[in-house]
Amino acid sequence: MKRIVALVSAGLLLVLTGCSQVNSAATVGSDAISIATVQKSVDAILAERSKVDTTGMTLETGDVLARSELRFHLISLLLADVAVEKKLSVTASQITARRASIVAQVGGEASLPKALVGAGIASSDFNMYLNSVLYSEALTKLAESQGATTATAGAAIQSMVVSTAGRLKVTVNPRYGKWDPIQANIVATDATKGAVTTK
Numbered sequence: 001m002k003r004i005v006a007l008v009s010a011g012l013l014l015v016l017t018g019c020s021q022v023n024s025a026a027t028v029g030s031d032a033i034s035i036a037t038v039q040k041s042v043d044a045i046l047a048e049r050s051k052v053d054t055t056g057m058t059l060e061t062g063d064v065l066a067r068s069e070l071r072f073h074l075i076s077l078l079l080a081d082v083a084v085e086k087k088l089s090v091t092a093s094q095i096t097a098r099r100a101s102i103v104a105q106v107g108g109e110a111s112l113p114k115a116l117v118g119a120g121i122a123s124s125d126f127n128m129y130l131n132s133v134l135y136s137e138a139l140t141k142l143a144e145s146q147g148a149t150t151a152t153a154g155a156a157i158q159s160m161v162v163s164t165a166g167r168l169k170v171t172v173n174p175r176y177g178k179w180d181p182i183q184a185n186i187v188a189t190d191a192t193k194g195a196v197t198t199k
Helices: 002-008 035-049 062-085 092-106 109-119 123-145 153-168
Strands: 024-028 031-034 170-172 178-180 185-187
Touching: 024 035, 024 062, 031 035, 031 062, 035 062, 035 109, 035 123, 062 123, 062 153, 062 170, 062 185, 092 109, 092 123, 109 123, 123 153, 153 170
Parallel strands: none
Antiparallel strands: 024 031, 024 170, 178 185
8 A cells, every 4th residue: 555655645546346358357448457467466576575574564465465456557557548648758768767766765776676575566567666656746747737736736636537537437357346436446345245244
């Protein structure tokens, strides 16, 4: 979750309902995020955890991790779609510069793997994360140029993404949870269908 909050700075969490394609974790219009793509990220994260000291880290596992990875891929796709609509772009040089900045912040290349594990980002997804951060920042500037304040820019971005998601008709595979339109998030489904309760 910390990664997602950092990704859009306002805690933007967008996900989708029911999936029409059997092998899709989610769809955004004609674009699909495959189950294999989500699982690849999950597998990479688990493998990379075994290579660093995770003492003191709070790490997601199981269905929670899978749901988080789908959310990450989905938000990245939606942010890119919004950016296209707003005629915003991110260049390779911007990504390179931001990567270098983050590497410096975490203490160099040798420290990057542990930092990514702590943030729940697979190294293979790092560029996608950087791309999304830059899109989010560009959208923040756009929102502020249209009258949003620092305090309200996050809500403005969320509104843009909600609008785009609605227009593109997004869906999510029930195996990852269900779409909660009130919270704008993927929530876990009750596998017991109410048979098990807690007091």
